[in-house]
Amino acid sequence: MEKQGPAIRVSGLRKSYQKLEVLKGVDFEVARGSIYALLGSNGAGKTTIVRILSTLLQADDGDASVNGFDVVAEPARVRESISLTGQFAAVDEILTGRENLVMIGRLRRIDDPRRTADELLERFGLAEAAGRRVATYSGGMRRRLDIAMSLIGDPPVIFLDEPTTGLDPEGRLEVWQVIQKLAHGGTTILLTTQYLDEAEKLADRIAILHDGTIIVSGTLAELRELLPPAKVEYVERQPTLEEIFLAIVGQR
Amino acid sequence: MNDIRVMLGRSMRHVTRSLDTIITVTIMPIAFLLLFRYVFGGAIQTGTDNYTNYLMPGVLLIAIASGISYTAFRLFMDMKSGIFERFHSMPIARSSVLWGHVLTSLVSNAISVVVIMLVGLIMGFRSSAGVLAWLGVAGILALFTLALTWLAVIPGLTASTPDGASAFSYPLVFLPFVSSAFVPTGTMPGPVRVFAENQPVTAIVNAIRSLFEQQPVGNDIWIALAWCAGILVVAYGFAMAAYRRKIA
Numbered sequence: 001m002e003k004q005g006p007a008i009r010v011s012g013l014r015k016s017y018q019k020l021e022v023l024k025g026v027d028f029e030v031a032r033g034s035i036y037a038l039l040g041s042n043g044a045g046k047t048t049i050v051r052i053l054s055t056l057l058q059a060d061d062g063d064a065s066v067n068g069f070d071v072v073a074e075p076a077r078v079r080e081s082i083s084l085t086g087q088f089a090a091v092d093e094i095l096t097g098r099e100n101l102v103m104i105g106r107l108r109r110i111d112d113p114r115r116t117a118d119e120l121l122e123r124f125g126l127a128e129a130a131g132r133r134v135a136t137y138s139g140g141m142r143r144r145l146d147i148a149m150s151l152i153g154d155p156p157v158i159f160l161d162e163p164t165t166g167l168d169p170e171g172r173l174e175v176w177q178v179i180q181k182l183a184h185g186g187t188t189i190l191l192t193t194q195y196l197d198e199a200e201k202l203a204d205r206i207a208i209l210h211d212g213t214i215i216v217s218g219t220l221a222e223l224r225e226l227l228p229p230a231k232v233e234y235v236e237r238q239p240t241l242e243e244i245f246l247a248i249v250g251q252r
Numbered sequence: 253m254n255d256i257r258v259m260l261g262r263s264m265r266h267v268t269r270s271l272d273t274i275i276t277v278t279i280m281p282i283a284f285l286l287l288f289r290y291v292f293g294g295a296i297q298t299g300t301d302n303y304t305n306y307l308m309p310g311v312l313l314i315a316i317a318s319g320i321s322y323t324a325f326r327l328f329m330d331m332k333s334g335i336f337e338r339f340h341s342m343p344i345a346r347s348s349v350l351w352g353h354v355l356t357s358l359v360s361n362a363i364s365v366v367v368i369m370l371v372g373l374i375m376g377f378r379s380s381a382g383v384l385a386w387l388g389v390a391g392i393l394a395l396f397t398l399a400l401t402w403l404a405v406i407p408g409l410t411a412s413t414p415d416g417a418s419a420f421s422y423p424l425v426f427l428p429f430v431s432s433a434f435v436p437t438g439t440m441p442g443p444v445r446v447f448a449e450n451q452p453v454t455a456i457v458n459a460i461r462s463l464f465e466q467q468p469v470g471n472d473i474w475i476a477l478a479w480c481a482g483i484l485v486v487a488y489g490f491a492m493a494a495y496r497r498k499i500a
Contacts, residue, residue, distance in 0.1 A: 054341040056499070076343060084341040090334035094266050106258045107344050133269075149338075 005068055007032045007157050007188035008053065012062035015048055022048050024212030025062070030190055030205075032156075035183045037203030038192040039245065044209045046192035047087060050161045053190070054084040067156055083150035087161045089142040093135040097126050097145050100134060101152065108153035120148040124178070140171025147178055157188045164198060176202060200241040210249050255344040259352020260359070266326055267360045273322050277364045281315035282371050288434055289375055296435055304377045308369070309460035310433020313453055314425055315368055316361050316397050320404040321421030323357040327408030328417035331498070340499060350405065350495065357401040358394060365393060379464040388463045392476060396456060399484035400424065405491040409498055433457045452479035 008030035015023040022045040030036040038046045051057040053066055055075040064071045067081035092100050098117050105113025121130045124144040134142060143163060150158055160179065164172040179202055183189055193199055199206045200220060207217035216226065223244050239247075267273055285307060288296075293303040300306050330336040330349075339349045369377070381389070404421070411417035428434070430444065431453035437445050448454055455475035462469040 051337075056337055056340055079341060080343040082341065084338060086334045086337055088334045090338040092262065092335055093333070094269050095262065099265070103258055103262055104342075107255060107339075107342055109254065 006030055007034075008036070008064075008066050008190060010049070010053070010062070010064045013049065013052065013059050013064055014061040015045075015052065015057070015059050021212055023059070023062075026209070026212075026214055028207050028214055028217060030188060032188050033183065033186045034204040035179065035189045035191060035202050037199035037206045038190065038209050039194070039196065039199045039206055040192075040209035041194060045212060046209055047161055049209075050084070050086075050159045050190070050192060053078075054082055054159055055079055056084075081155055082157045082159060083153075083155040084159045085146050085150045085161065085163060087165060089139075089146040091134050091142055091145050091149065094133060096131050096133055097121060097137070097141075098130040100145060100149060104149045104152045110153055113152075116152060120151065124148045125174075138171070139167050140174050143167060143171060143175055144178065147175065151182070155187075157190070158182065160189060160191045162192055162194065164193070164195065172198075196240075196242045196245055206241070208245060208248060216248055255348035256351050256355065259339075259348050260355045263326060263352050263356035264359065267322070267356060273360075277315060277319040277322070277360065278367050280318060281311045281364070281368050284314060285311050285368065285372060285375065292434075298436055302376065302378065304372060304375050305379070305464060306461070307434065308372050308377055308464070309457040310428040310431065310453070311372075312365050312368060312393060312460075313396065313428050313433065313456065315364050316393065316400060317421055317424035317427070319361045319364055320357055320397065320400045320424075321418040322360075323353055323401050324404040324408035324411070324417040324420065325414060326356075327353050327405060328411050328414055331409060332414075346499070350491075353405070353408075354398070354401050357404070358397055361397045362394070380466050381464050382466070385463040385466060388469075388473070389460050392456060392460060392463075392473075392480070395477065395480040395484065399480045399487060402484060402487040402491050406487065406494055409491070409494045427451060427453045428457070431457060452476070452483070455479060 006029040008028075010029070011027045013023050013026040014021075026045070026049060028036075038049065040046050048057065052059045053064055053071060055071050055078050058072065066078045069077040069081060071078050092103070095103065098121060101117035101120055102113045105116050110116055118127075121127045124147070126141060126145060126148070129137060129141060134145065137145065147160070147163065163179070164175050167175065176198070179189060179191065191199070191202060203220075205217060205219055206223060207214045216223065220241060223241065224238060227239050227244060227247060285304075288307050289304050293307075296303065298306045336349060340346055407417045407420045430448050431437070431451060432448065433453060437448045437454065440448055455472050456479065459469050459472040459476040462472060
């Protein structure tokens with residue numbers, strides 16, 4: 001199932017909702033095993049891109065492939081290659097944490113859903129809460145369970161759509177650690193976020209989505225070079241990503 | 253099949269773990285059974301000597317009509333919570349997501365029908381029906397459940413609030429009251445009687461009643477089946493259209 005080439009390739013992607021043009025030609029590539037952050041304000045089209053890549057939505061124009069499979073021509077192969085963690089923790093509140101994991105394990109037809117569930121519960125610090133209904137979980141616990149559910153079946157590509165929105169600072173840190181561990185394990189991660197520090201902390205490459213197109217992308221170091229180097233000042237400091245973002249977005 | 257089994261198991265847990273589902277779907281019809289048998293029943297002239305027998309088909313239909321509103325509710329919650337999208341982004345048969353809900357509706361309504369029948373037996377419900385007649389009753393009830401379940405899928409997919417998702421079933425629960433389910437239609441004034449005699453519940457109730465009593469079912473069974481099949485086809489069509497709009 002593994003193929004050569006980038007894990008995600010998107011070119012000329014367009015999508016409108018009625019008259020509202022959300023994506024006006026988006027191009028980007030994500031290298032295997034890297035964390036790629038799509039950075040943008042609310043309504044910039046981040047979720048639309050993720051929904052197209054996870055075969056939930058059809059683009060009006062352009063091409064998109066995941067793990068070498070075209071999202072329109074081979075949607076079933078794409079779904080085998082991905083896991084989606086959407087904007088709202090998509091967990092079953094009436095089931096327990098363990099039951100949620102076992103359910104996903106059965107759907108993905110892994111060999112031993114129970115053992116995998118127990119391993120993940122342990123790994124995500126949910127072992128004690130495993131037998132409780134998810135309705136009683138905190139936001140951070142739900143997110144961790146949500147991400148744990150996405151790992152079942154070891155998909156090579158994981159989409160994390162605003163994984164820390166609505167979490168308290170502690171919950172955010174927990175999720176950040178999980179994401180970093182995942183990337184160390186070789187999983188490709190497409191992360192959308194509106195938090196600049198999140199992209200700065202986690203991503204190998206960052207793309208800024210604004211007004212329906214990616215206006216700039218690169219590593220954090222490359223983005224820093226887009227601004228003129230610091231002038232002679234008494235205190236020399238690097239611009240933060242926040243300054244870069246606001247400067248670039250403001251120019252348009 | 254594996255996917256549908258997992259979906260069914262999940263959704264059945266939702267049924268058994270929410271107390272109000274069980275209460276509404278079984279206790280309320282049993283309350284109707286008690287109320288009509290022991291309070292109103294004495295004053296109602298049906299021309300039969302066992303009013304529990306007379307009541308039973310209508311009460312079962314009320315149970316099913318209130319039961320399917322929970323299908324709409326559960327589906328709505330799945331749409332809202334994002335788990336519907338999670339399933340659709342997974343390598344599974346997409347149709348299993350909807351069919352899981354539909355099968356859950358069939359199974360849970362069958363359970364509540366059996367429970368209500370058992371209570372009816374205690375209250376004096378008796379039937380001389382043979383195996384074939386019982387199969388006929390089960391078949392009509394299953395078809396009725398299936399038709400209303402697909403009807404319930406439409407608000408489940410399209411409603412914007414949980415109340416909206418389940419509100420559509422109120423008129424369905426009310427329908428048996430304006431039919432031959434509790435009283436003979438003969439004493440109703442003109443327009444009400446015309447409505448009562450030409451709406452699906454009357455044909456279904458009469459057909460089930462005849463099967464229980466080992467009477468000839470006549471045309472009623474065909475009218476009943478036609479209504480159920482018609483509702484099923486139309487509801488399924490609209491439900492799938494709504495589904496395709498949601499899942500582009």
